Amino acid sequence: MTLQVLKPKVSIDTVLYRFDFSSLLQPGEYLIQTAGPPASPDKGLVIWSGADDSSSPLVVTAALAAGPNPTVVELTVSGGLAGNIYKLAAFASTSANRRYSVAGYVPVVNESI
Numbered sequence: 001m002t003l004q005v006l007k008p009k010v011s012i013d014t015v016l017y018r019f020d021f022s023s024l025l026q027p028g029e030y031l032i033q034t035a036g037p038p039a040s041p042d043k044g045l046v047i048w049s050g051a052d053d054s055s056s057p058l059v060v061t062a063a064l065a066a067g068p069n070p071t072v073v074e075l076t077v078s079g080g081l082a083g084n085i086y087k088l089a090a091f092a093s094t095s096a097n098r099r100y101s102v103a104g105y106v107p108v109v110n111e112s113i
Contacts, residue, residue: 001089006104010111011056014078019090019102022071026096030069033093034062048105050084058086058108073102080108 002024009015021031045060047053058080065072073090080086089103 002100002102004102004104006088006106008107008109009077009080011080011082011108014076017075017077017088017104017106018065019073019075019104020071021073021090021092021100021102024100024102025071025094029094029096029098030071031064031073031092032095034064034073034091045089046087048085048087051081053079053081053084056081058084058106060088062090064092077106080106082108082110084108 004019006017045058056079059078061076063074063076064070065074073092075088075090077088085105085107087103087105089101091099091101093099
């Protein structure tokens with residue numbers, strides 16, 4: 001799994017994170033399908049540090065970036081408990097029948113920094 005640095009998000013904001021898979025792909029290979037992070041430990045969305053967020057869970061939706069032969073998965077992230085750090089991962093299948101993931105850590109804060 002490749003790690004990517006992600007900017008902190010304010011708990012009340014919705015943020016678009018772009019996960020770039022281009023360094024993992026062979027020449028001519030591109031992404032054909034994506035899946036958002038399943039909500040289970042070590043499978044894409046997990047509280048890395050902090051408290052139970054059941055009152056304000058992090059919500060994630062996934063999509064391939066627009067355009068021919070995409071190499072980026074976009075995760076739209078909302079919610080989350082301020083003070084928590086979440087580990088997010090984007091998963092994608094490729095035109096060469098491979099499956100890759102790229103992850104990052106998202107700190108959630110109370111106000112803009």
